[in-house]
Amino acid sequence: MKKMKMGIVFGLCALTLTSLASCGDITAKDDLVLTYKFTTSSGDVKEAEINAQDVYERYLKTNPKDHAKAYYDTIYDVAVRLSFQEGGVLNKYQNEITSSTKLAITNLKNDADKNDQSWSDYLATLSYYDDSKSDKENERMLYLEKELEYMKKKVTKEFDEQFNEWKIDTESENYSNQALYNQLWGNEGYLNVNMPYAVRHLLVKAGDSSDNFTKSKISSTQATKLHRVFSRLLESNTDTNTFGIITHDESEDTGSVDRNGVYVMGTKTGFVNEFKLGIYAYESIINTQKAANYENFLNTKGDSFIGLGGSKESRDTVKSIGANYIPYEAIDKLYEYRDLEDVNGKKVNEGNEEYFPRNILFNKYFNVHNVSFIVNNHIAAENPTTAGGFINSDSGTAIHSDLDSNGKYKLGTADYITDPTAKNHFKTIAGLEHPVLCDEKGNPIMLVVNATSSGGIHLITIEKDYFDFVDTNGKTTKKVTVNDSRAKNGSYEVSINEYYAPKSPIYQEGFNSSTGLPYYNVDNGSYKGEFPQFETTDGTYLPKSTFINNDVYTTPAKYESLVSSTITSEVTSNSYVSETSIKSANEFAWLVGETSVEVKNETAKNLVQAYQNNLKNTAAQSNMESLNSSWEQYATTLENQDRSRKYGLIPETCALRFKDAETDPAFQKGGYCYYSTSIK
Numbered sequence: 001m002k003k004m005k006m007g008i009v010f011g012l013c014a015l016t017l018t019s020l021a022s023c024g025d026i027t028a029k030d031d032l033v034l035t036y037k038f039t040t041s042s043g044d045v046k047e048a049e050i051n052a053q054d055v056y057e058r059y060l061k062t063n064p065k066d067h068a069k070a071y072y073d074t075i076y077d078v079a080v081r082l083s084f085q086e087g088g089v090l091n092k093y094q095n096e097i098t099s100s101t102k103l104a105i106t107n108l109k110n111d112a113d114k115n116d117q118s119w120s121d122y123l124a125t126l127s128y129y130d131d132s133k134s135d136k137e138n139e140r141m142l143y144l145e146k147e148l149e150y151m152k153k154k155v156t157k158e159f160d161e162q163f164n165e166w167k168i169d170t171e172s173e174n175y176s177n178q179a180l181y182n183q184l185w186g187n188e189g190y191l192n193v194n195m196p197y198a199v200r201h202l203l204v205k206a207g208d209s210s211d212n213f214t215k216s217k218i219s220s221t222q223a224t225k226l227h228r229v230f231s232r233l234l235e236s237n238t239d240t241n242t243f244g245i246i247t248h249d250e251s252e253d254t255g256s257v258d259r260n261g262v263y264v265m266g267t268k269t270g271f272v273n274e275f276k277l278g279i280y281a282y283e284s285i286i287n288t289q290k291a292a293n294y295e296n297f298l299n300t301k302g303d304s305f306i307g308l309g310g311s312k313e314s315r316d317t318v319k320s321i322g323a324n325y326i327p328y329e330a331i332d333k334l335y336e337y338r339d340l341e342d343v344n345g346k347k348v349n350e351g352n353e354e355y356f357p358r359n360i361l362f363n364k365y366f367n368v369h370n371v372s373f374i375v376n377n378h379i380a381a382e383n384p385t386t387a388g389g390f391i392n393s394d395s396g397t398a399i400h401s402d403l404d405s406n407g408k409y410k411l412g413t414a415d416y417i418t419d420p421t422a423k424n425h426f427k428t429i430a431g432l433e434h435p436v437l438c439d440e441k442g443n444p445i446m447l448v449v450n451a452t453s454s455g456g457i458h459l460i461t462i463e464k465d466y467f468d469f470v471d472t473n474g475k476t477t478k479k480v481t482v483n484d485s486r487a488k489n490g491s492y493e494v495s496i497n498e499y500y501a502p503k504s505p506i507y508q509e510g511f512n513s514s515t516g517l518p519y520y521n522v523d524n525g526s527y528k529g530e531f532p533q534f535e536t537t538d539g540t541y542l543p544k545s546t547f548i549n550n551d552v553y554t555t556p557a558k559y560e561s562l563v564s565s566t567i568t569s570e571v572t573s574n575s576y577v578s579e580t581s582i583k584s585a586n587e588f589a590w591l592v593g594e595t596s597v598e599v600k601n602e603t604a605k606n607l608v609q610a611y612q613n614n615l616k617n618t619a620a621q622s623n624m625e626s627l628n629s630s631w632e633q634y635a636t637t638l639e640n641q642d643r644s645r646k647y648g649l650i651p652e653t654c655a656l657r658f659k660d661a662e663t664d665p666a667f668q669k670g671g672y673c674y675y676s677t678s679i680k
Contacts, residue, residue: 036078037596039087068611075597075608076588080151082595089594093154101147105139159587164571181586183571185497188582188616190571191466194266195308196500197279198464198563200243201261203253204229204457207367207449213641214648215354218362220338225250226366226457227335230328230374234422236440243439243461252456262463264500264566267308267627273634274448275458277318278371280308281634282446283467285319286371289430293467309624310631317635321370321642325434326447327377329416330365333656334358340658348661349675357655364409364652366457368645369637372447374437376426378412384651384672400672402651407642409652464563466496500567581615588612 037047083090084097112122119139123129128142164183178186185191204226207216232246244260251257265271265279284294294308310318337357342348349355366372386398403409411434417423426435429444436444443461450456589612599605654666654673661667667674 196266202247202251202459213644223338287431290467309627314631314635324372360655375434380410585615
């Protein structure tokens with residue numbers, strides 16, 4: 001006979017006999033392991049007992065470490081079966097399960113006929129034959145296991161449908177379950193654990209090897225494109241030249257160009273450290289206003305909360321290095337000198353490309369791996385000195401540099417861009433030292449460079465920011481208003497829960513002040529009964545996506561569909577930070593609670609709880625280690641970068657004075673622009 005797991009046998013036997021006293025070689029004992037409550041068709045609540053202490057004694061007590069999962073699975077199987085019995089939470093699906101199981105058995109019998117096998121022989125091939133039992137008894141065991149298989153699939157489907165979307169239920173018990181298990185906004189849901197951003201990304205490939213902190217090279221074509229992109233950003237508007245349109249036209253990121261650069265990014269998204277951690281560093285460390293939200297958020301979480309990870313040392317490193325500011329004049333100079341490679345046909349420094357002006361400027365201003373911003377400043381254009389005290393470790397000689405002792409360069413005077421319209425794109429952002437270049441919506445444009453692959457300038461804006469929605473209690477319930485003339489009262493309130501939700505309730509004129517809950521509207525219009533929908537001023541109904549980000553170049557529906565589908569995929573596939581094991585543990589807790597199963601034996605109860613906790617802790621620990629490792633690598637990259645830049649950057653004046661190299665002493669042997677900055 002097929003050797004089935006003891007948990008399955010127990011689950012099958014205990015719930016299929018009129019008397020729960022025995023099943024095969026499982027003999028009842030007086031000590032109760034499980035009890036459960038159920039409601040009869042007449043409405044009576046009854047309690048039943050499952051006497052199976054010997055399961056614990058025989059299979060678990062001798063080696064609980066190895067058998068914890070078996071006992072956990074056993075209770076789960078019992079709860080699954082109970083949920084489909086009379087009064088069970090899934091009882092309405094019992095007929096469906098019965099039909100599916102009978103059909104499966106019929107199909108197997110047809111297979112036996114096709115193979116010219118007797119039913120007894122076919123059961124034997126399936127390992128469901130015991131010659132001490134009748135065919136009917138053997139078939140019954142097969143039936144029960146098939147039935148349990150279909151039940152488990154239905155349980156998972158029901159759990160997903162109840163808890164993977166945003167659904168505020170007014171029933172207190174249901175609301176409590178949603179708060180516990182909802183995969184989107186529950187205690188361990190996607191929002192609270194993964195802290196997602198909707199971002200827009202424009203890639204300009206520039207530089208040949210971005211893991212070279214001081215000697216990367218940029219082509220004339222790349223310099224031209226960078227200049228064109230930033231020129232368009234200075235002219236961006238809310239209609240014909242948005243960041244999204246520019247991305248669609250210019251970005252070299254094939255993965256997002258067709259959707260105008262839109263990504264959904266969270267702590268588990270597989271982006272490079274500069275991209276992902278750079279954004280979180282800006283929001284939670286550099287941006288002081290958002291950092292306060294972040295700290296409030298962390299302070300409300302339990303010990304198991306992963307947060308952004310990283311040791312205090314790595315976070316302090318990132319914070320101390322801070323943001324990089326690129327003067328806009330450097331962009332113009334990069335373009336002005338893009339083709340300057342010789343002087344009157346003569347090679348400078350034997351034609352060493354490191355001394356081409358475009359490469360000197362690119363390495364000083366753009367080839368950095370902390371988050372950068374464009375500021376409305378001139379370049380300082382100061383002559384390099386040895387005042388910084390930098391000493392070449394090989395030669396012991398002082399190094400000329402235009403960086404200070406902290407490895408930073410000075411900015412020139414402000415107001416390089418004087419055109420009022422273009423100048424208006426530079427805005428003051430809390431936590432940043434200077435007004436920075438923003439898109440047409442006022443979102444700061446961040447620049448990052450990847451340290452581990454081919455060079456490229458990544459321009460990023462944040463469309464929807466997780467920390468914008470965190471109130472002082474750390475709850476993600478704060479509302480933002482999206483203006484839309486088609487909506488009632490001209491606006492539509494949306495919480496971060498709803499923004500990321502695949503489906504959502506509908507607000508009509510916001511919240512009911514007496515209940516604090518949104519007004520629902522699912523009974524009228526052509527979208528009757530469907531989520532989401534919204535009543536417009538002319539009485540028609542449109543999807544929620546029509547009212548989100550309505551000024552995005554790609555249609556609002558397309559943008560919102562992308563955000564929602566990404567979240568839906570991550571939630572349902574469990575590829576987000578909580579991982580499958582946390583969902584499994586939550587599914588177990590929900591089902592056991594719904595079926596009122598209680599473990600009476602204290603040792604067994606502790607065993608189950610320990611195993612359940614282990615499922616969550618193992619996933620959390622693994623993710624914590626991965627995130628911590630990323631932060632450590634990022635901090636190390638920034639430290640190595642600053643160290644290398646102190647000693648390895650060619651002074652900027654070598655680019656600005658390049659065309660005078662024939663007569664400029666700085667380019668003669670022994671000068672600081674002559675082939676090596678290590679010669680005094």
